[in-house]
Amino acid sequence: MSDIAPELPGHFNEIDPGLIDSQNALFAYGQVRSATERFSAALSAEDQNLQSMPDTSPVKWHRAHTSWFFETFLLKPFLPGYRGFDDSYTYLFNSYYNGVGAQYPRPSRGLISRPDMAEIGRYRACIDESMAALLQHAESASQRDQIMALVVLGLNHEQQHQELMATDIKHALSYNPACPAIVPEPENDRSGTSLNWIEVAGGLIRIGSDNPAFCFDNERPRHRVFLNNFKLASRPVSCGDFLAFIDDQGYRRPELWLSDGWAWVRQNDIQAPLYWLQEDGEWLLYTLGGKRALDPAETACHLNFYEACAYAQWAGARLPTEAEWEHASTLACADGPNADSGRFHPDVPAAAAAGRLSQMFGGVWEWTQSSYAPYPGFQPAAGAVGEYNGKFMANQMVLRGGSCATPGGHVRPSYRNFFYPPDRWQFTGVRLARDGEQ
């Protein structure tokens, strides 16, 4: 991530939690928490309660669950005299932590009209007040390091939910024939750049994090991997690239698809990426800025793993492994937009410097051919927060680099996101790879 300014105190996850002081922590806490509320403010009470499929959650639920996280893992254990805001929230806003107790059924989250939006606003305010008290108290507390580590985890957790809030509400609003806009229409005034192949040398390299600063447990330990030489595309696949695939009957040619992918295409009669619409022969996109014409130069998004693989097959290429991606990420330049842009769309990538990779960070999450699995020597975090990552290590594929909906400063080269192959409501795209000369 070329343009991250480490002196910015908001980038709390680049600092060793052991070195954070209460002022820094409070500042970071306030920044992250208020970003959640800023995004939500454009949404009505009805908007915030929508759930359009079991995989997604209402915005109101995200706002409450991220607060529940601080309440459950910080306030209740560490703030003396803290009493829960509402006992029923333990059940209502637990996502999947069996160690904390039972959970309200996920597919029915959109049926919880009460507590309402205003009440969840009060819940957040109350948690914030108590967290301020805890952080001041924490400075001198014996559990200081443990608290600070959990605060940083909680803030990273909330940032992840900020991204989900954007993708989930986009999915829900897409059911509305009025194509509602909740952000300014993204600008796409840049012209496209050609795709070049960047050669990367392999060898016995290392991936994963050994940084004392925050990272998720799934990024550790740093470990050795042997890579052949390979090539990466200088930019992600664009809408124009993908249109050529469609025009070449890409969705009708089984030889391009994984077997499961072809079954998915046929069962769902898929003919284009999610949120692409064809009206009167013209291709349109639904974005959080409304419905507009597709720009061939902009980065293609909302592709799932099957579409990514089929495109790569058609293009005579393949997806990178996550080790290749991470190893090559030192060549990154010219990040794509992240959530701080407020546009929630990947835009047209800037031209990369010679031998460098554009939009490795920001823009779209990039599918890899690596399944989500534990690194050698992986140890889940202790306690209920240990359910954060490890138990999802089946059936999902790793994505790298962050997207236009990822909060600024949230990702890093070792960051591992993961989704199921058919998922396409995230801002996901493709960067092609090829074998190099050995």
Add this chain to the structure above:
Amino acid sequence: MSDIAPELPGHFNEIDPGLIDSQNALFAYGQVRSATERFSAALSAEDQNLQSMPDTSPVKWHRAHTSWFFETFLLKPFLPGYRGFDDSYTYLFNSYYNGVGAQYPRPSRGLISRPDMAEIGRYRACIDESMAALLQHAESASQRDQIMALVVLGLNHEQQHQELMATDIKHALSYNPACPAIVPEPENDRSGTSLNWIEVAGGLIRIGSDNPAFCFDNERPRHRVFLNNFKLASRPVSCGDFLAFIDDQGYRRPELWLSDGWAWVRQNDIQAPLYWLQEDGEWLLYTLGGKRALDPAETACHLNFYEACAYAQWAGARLPTEAEWEHASTLACADGPNADSGRFHPDVPAAAAAGRLSQMFGGVWEWTQSSYAPYPGFQPAAGAVGEYNGKFMANQMVLRGGSCATPGGHVRPSYRNFFYPPDRWQFTGVRLARDGEQ
């Protein structure tokens, strides 16, 4: 319906539409429309957007759709210069009238967060204003009779949706572990009455309506039916009666059930009526007044056709036919509560006078053994409103008498309600019948 005061102008459907004047019509219109808003007022924006299954609709949708009905069938054709409130509503709030155009998919109505609750309030106000203009204009119009007939149809239609608003929101709120109350807790201070068998003489009788006052097309024409002598229970089955069925393993004995009913019990692991909960050995009910202990004397409700038949089989009885029910309804006395009570629960029936039938009207809709089918000589209404009834004449069973959620004055002896055998989210119950001495 013993206690209907025909001088009350609100009971518009007891008056021949040809005799209604604009003052009467406006008064009735105002009464019905404001009842919708009074009920909705207790519900938040989030509440009003809930949809818990494809069979139900959000309260907000009901409020909009009933307005759409007046707009589509009255304002657009008959009010000179009227322009639609919003073109997209034609699609969004059409329920099933293919004659009017395409419809937004029913199972996704809960995903329409925009227009929001406030906007639908403005829609209703605008429709009301234009309807007032139309009704004043109608007095002298050549289409006066046609307009008045459609107004009365529209008001009856809105009353039907008032009942659905209550049953649909009850279903949705039941998913909330807090068991929200939106009406005062129903009082049940009456003690129960014993069940007597009332003998009714058969013969070649007539059912159906030939009244010039309003009725739905499915109630016509009045026609001859031959009935054997039969007996009807003096009151509906009570919760205590039904508990005895449960305690006698009624839900585990296939011989009591229709084949399809037994399949339904097993596939859904049914052990009690909808909204009955057992906690610590005690039976509780969820009502719109909250969760409370079951009163054995109150009328059992939320039974479906299968449960009704199994109970009757267990009790050595059967369900009445709709002709038997209608023929016997002259013996009705002591109505159960209707929606005007504001309690939305069937209560304990009052004792009936000797030889009379208690709670035939109000309390619970009573399942009959008659499938919903056209009467001999049935003619659907002309135009798109002809889709109101006839096309539903398959797979459904007739229910009679109105419930605690039916607006006062809405039903009559010839009134035919209809639902599918497995449906149980309506206020539905059982009145037993037996063959008489022939």
Add this chain to the structure above:
Amino acid sequence: MSDIAPELPGHFNEIDPGLIDSQNALFAYGQVRSATERFSAALSAEDQNLQSMPDTSPVKWHRAHTSWFFETFLLKPFLPGYRGFDDSYTYLFNSYYNGVGAQYPRPSRGLISRPDMAEIGRYRACIDESMAALLQHAESASQRDQIMALVVLGLNHEQQHQELMATDIKHALSYNPACPAIVPEPENDRSGTSLNWIEVAGGLIRIGSDNPAFCFDNERPRHRVFLNNFKLASRPVSCGDFLAFIDDQGYRRPELWLSDGWAWVRQNDIQAPLYWLQEDGEWLLYTLGGKRALDPAETACHLNFYEACAYAQWAGARLPTEAEWEHASTLACADGPNADSGRFHPDVPAAAAAGRLSQMFGGVWEWTQSSYAPYPGFQPAAGAVGEYNGKFMANQMVLRGGSCATPGGHVRPSYRNFFYPPDRWQFTGVRLARDGEQ
């Protein structure tokens, strides 16, 4: 049924069971049982084990189950010293008699490869031998009448399964792209006849059976019904008639369909009756005689209730009630083919005499608009055989008249068949009705 020769002792169900002697019974028994085996003989071991949907059963299962019926209801209770052929058959070949015990799950009947076809042949032979012993023994037994009544019931039961064997194997074989033929190709050398409307006078008539000869419990008691005057079509709807409906976009016009029917059309993308195929613009039929061109003059079959209603709506007519049908059946002449023809296809109806109705019996089962419900005063038979009919009285529609797959002599004017509205693998068709002058 104009052409039934009552002297033929095989028509056992036209004789009062109280008057049957052991010779007659044995003769009838032999005739029915051997008809089952004659039909099966054309089918291989693999054919006989096929089950193509949960509603259907393998031919081998039908052969075993009909034998189980005699074993369970006659041999075990009445033949001294009889020991079951195989204990596991009690469970394997029980269809739905909860009174007899648990049942092997219906959808998995096609997974029972053992006992094999040969073993079921031995089972049948053994049952036949024991039944011969029982019938000779029965002559002097105190339970003679009870035995004879059950024998007649068992033979009628087997005849019903003979029809199901034909429809079930047709459904299964239709999955084979080779379109196997198991009977001679049906001849259709007759030219079509025009459709005339026959007027029938209504009034207070009687339907149902009070004949001492055999009938099913659902046909009793005979009872009074009031009918308006009505008209019936002189013949069922032909393939040519139905083609006109298709050509007039019948499958694309929601206004023609019941609401549930339209949902069925859309969910299954229905464009023609079952077993109709369009190849190179020509309409073909799959019949048990193979694949061949459709003959516009032949009676249309494999229509379900929804298709029947939509066709009637399109034709400006309606379906008859079962009371109308039965009342008019005295006007029947010129039966269509039954299973004795060996062709298993409805053929072209013969011209009816003036004022008479062709193909009322044989050809196709005719959908009525009457749901399958108990007659007034209906009493199920005692014991486990009481599960034969009553428990299916929900969600099904009555069909009348027998089909080309119904054994000769099996049906009668009061005979009530019943299937679910979406079912179309039976030989089912449509005879139109209209209201008469009152």
Add this chain to the structure above:
Amino acid sequence: MSDIAPELPGHFNEIDPGLIDSQNALFAYGQVRSATERFSAALSAEDQNLQSMPDTSPVKWHRAHTSWFFETFLLKPFLPGYRGFDDSYTYLFNSYYNGVGAQYPRPSRGLISRPDMAEIGRYRACIDESMAALLQHAESASQRDQIMALVVLGLNHEQQHQELMATDIKHALSYNPACPAIVPEPENDRSGTSLNWIEVAGGLIRIGSDNPAFCFDNERPRHRVFLNNFKLASRPVSCGDFLAFIDDQGYRRPELWLSDGWAWVRQNDIQAPLYWLQEDGEWLLYTLGGKRALDPAETACHLNFYEACAYAQWAGARLPTEAEWEHASTLACADGPNADSGRFHPDVPAAAAAGRLSQMFGGVWEWTQSSYAPYPGFQPAAGAVGEYNGKFMANQMVLRGGSCATPGGHVRPSYRNFFYPPDRWQFTGVRLARDGEQ
């Protein structure tokens, strides 16, 4: 594989296809083809037509499809004058080769009663005769090497289907309450051995095949992988081991399960491995030798990936990666039974020599934690046979080592089998791994 005798000409896949002569090839061909028929001979026509779920196929279909493979990829292209046995087979018995044309729908394979078992026998005989001609002709043909390579591929393909025949028919027969036995009851007279941890040194090792002898394309190219030190269990998990997991409430403790695994347990109410039954408190197994008591010493099988992971979690261990497994396989000794034993059950493993691994080959396929993915530099085979492996590289996990149903000589250290995480009808089990001292 310690006990493979390379001089045995039947082990055709250990010989470089370029060195095979027509005599060797014919001998190997005869051996493999006759093994298919020997297994099938115990099955009736009905047995051979069973299909109990979409994942499985009828034995008759396997017999035909393996013949279709030789016909399609060898006889039609290479045998001069060869005419297809039956044109319809091209469609009926194509499994998934889009390059060859359309395929009969997989879930309906059990509905193809015709061609029958005898006809498929004739098909096989005809193919065998033509293949003999081709092999003799091939000796001098210019395409000799290509032919020999395809013959070896076809024989390996048929061996894979031999294993599926066993697992598929076991699944189908398990629906029969009689628990049919088709092989002798497996003997389990050995006593169990304790589980020891064998230390294996890591480093930059190589896996995959560079042997000129036959292997599948997915085993190539041989490539470098870096491994940490690790430990492997000396034998697979036994039934007794797994019983301890069950007794410790393993199926009720979400913390032991992957998230998807826990969902699978709950949705299917899983309480034991497939084919385990509890009767009167005793645990029984269904095997192809019938139903018998579980022996705690025998290797546990029919576990899926989720069960394998949950067990490992409970045992404080993990699954090995496929690279670990392959690297450690040089320590293998004391193979478990393969299909040549005729018992089709994994038995009790023999004790391993010190520092060695028992039952690495044979017994059960062992789940690894590696998803099925292309090796670096993977190239699918050219032409339609290139659809053999690559298109399945999503959502599946790699299994290693072969099972009691794998034909002798079929597997090798680099062999990669793959199934979906929920699959458990294969003979699949668990060998535990742990991190070593680094």
